[in-house]
Amino acid sequence: MQKRIKIFVDCHIFDKSFEGTRTYITGLYQELIKDNSKEFFFAAKNTTILKETFGNNENIKYLKFKTTNKFYRLLIDIPKLIKDNKIDYAHFQYIVPPIKYCKYINTIHDLIFLEYPQYFSWLYRVKNKFLFSYSAKRSDIILTVSEYSKRQIQDRFNIDQIEITSNAVNNVFFEKYDKEVVKLTIKEKYKVDNYFIYVSRWELRKNHHFLLEVFIENNYYKDFYLVLVGKKDFSNNNFNLLYNSLPNSIKEKIIILDKVNFEEIHLLIKGATLSIYPSIAEGFGIPPLEAAVAEIPSIYADTTAMKDFHFLKNCEFDPFNKVDLHQKIQLKLKEKKPLSYSELIKEKYNWRKSALNYTKELNKSIKKTNENSHSWYQRNS
Incomplete structure (x- = not known):
């Protein structure tokens, strides 16, 4: 029996008020969890709302953050949860943890603060330009939500391979x-x-x-x-x-x-x-x-x-x-x-289409990993 791919999803946004990134995670993963060849680990401080959102499928597990503090979450909580649960891929929005125990999927929704700097503070721009760029370079799969944002990321961060997993209407x-x-x-x-x-x-x-x-x-x-x-x-x-x-x-x-x-x-x-x-x-x-x-x-x-x-x-x-x-x-x-x-x-913007694009990139990454592992084994056997 083939081993299930384990996917960790940082859902800390569910601990806050209703926002667009929460809609994105909800719509995308309500579609993806239908795939029983993968095991999904949803993490937040408030796991009750996660259970209400994603249900109790046998391929779903819920992990609880110890605190809502973002520094503790990124530096301690998430790396430990990933290591303890032997996660294969972890999905984040914009910023990834510096300690890496698995492959990273990163959705960068936009770089509006670089295109329209007049609407953001100097500190916000400097901090997030560094963090987003660093996170993009640390990520194995980069996703975004529109052609506009894809062009932004390509131009600003000099990254070619970006897949669109667009938002959709509920x-x-x-x-x-x-x-x-x-x-x-x-x-x-x-x-x-x-x-x-x-x-x-x-x-x-x-x-x-x-x-x-x-x-x-x-x-x-x-x-x-x-x-x-x-x-x-x-x-x-x-x-x-x-x-x-x-x-x-x-x-x-x-x-x-x-x-x-x-x-x-x-x-x-x-x-x-x-x-x-x-x-x-x-x-x-x-x-x-x-x-x-x-x-x-x-x-x-x-x-x-x-x-x-x-x-x-x-x-x-x-x-x-x-x-x-x-x-x-x-x-x-x-x-x-x-x-x-x-x-x-419905035809242009739907979660099934976005989930298929996500899965396509994931499968390409898995195939590449398997090929590299096979090459390594041949060289060292």
């Missing part, structure tokens, strides 16, 4: 639903109806202030709410200054939701009148696709990785041009029924 967005029932549920829970939604964590490059300016200057608050969903990682002073200057009657039309789980996000997107995604720089950008699949009118900034969404007709806008965004909002509000992109998006 199946729940493809499900049929009663719009009026959803809107009623949203109204009862959040006291809003007829709203624009923007789903993204808060950073300056995410452009929240730009969207607020357009919302105020064009008097959209008279007929709509603006719902902003996402974790406040960094403060946006431009947004704060404008928001604090507004009368309460307008502030009441701006709803900011910080700690929101996936089920709530899913419901809020389906209940929206319009989804707007003004982020200036993204390694992928999943919310515009989620809204489009749910047949919610969806518009997005035409920059970085989102240029790949050109198949969404008349949905892109310049994230520095307020007139352009206003015109796109007007265009979408006048549409009698949004175009359906479900089949196209």
Whole structure:
């Protein structure tokens, strides 16, 4: 019987609030664990949430980190777990441990901080340029999520072999639903109806202030709410200054939701009148696709990785041009029924396709390892 390949997955992101990398690990590995020729070791401090996510298949094991401290995790916890469990491959996001007891798989989602340095501190740029570059060179398999990010990594780190395992839209967005029932549920829970939604964590490059300016200057608050969903990682002073200057009657039309789980996000997107995604720089950008699949009118900034969404007709806008965004909002509000992109998006972005790309690279690495071992044996026998 052939020995199972043991794959360790660093899931520390599950110990934090909901983020894109968590979505990526969830979608990719829910597909990969169907392969019983491999054994998967998912590790986090909170293993309960991992069990809820990946279930209790016989080829799955859960490992518990001793602490949420990232230095302890990378320097002590992970190397020990890898060694104790005789792991063959370990999968990380961006940064790998310096002590290496197995082969490394590394997903570098983007290098936005190098392309748009004005949105990141000097310390952040210097620290992560070193860590990401070092980690890439230590990795045996490098993955990323878009053609844009692939080109970034190739150009910046001089690495040719990079496989794309793109993000995909969760199946729940493809499900049929009663719009009026959803809107009623949203109204009862959040006291809003007829709203624009923007789903993204808060950073300056995410452009929240730009969207607020357009919302105020064009008097959209008279007929709509603006719902902003996402974790406040960094403060946006431009947004704060404008928001604090507004009368309460307008502030009441701006709803900011910080700690929101996936089920709530899913419901809020389906209940929206319009989804707007003004982020200036993204390694992928999943919310515009989620809204489009749910047949919610969806518009997005035409920059970085989102240029790949050109198949969404008349949905892109310049994230520095307020007139352009206003015109796109007007265009979408006048549409009698949004175009359906479900089949196209399902075909182009799906976890099965990403899992196949992952497996292809893994098999190439395994084959190369076996060939090298065989050559070594021949030379020394």
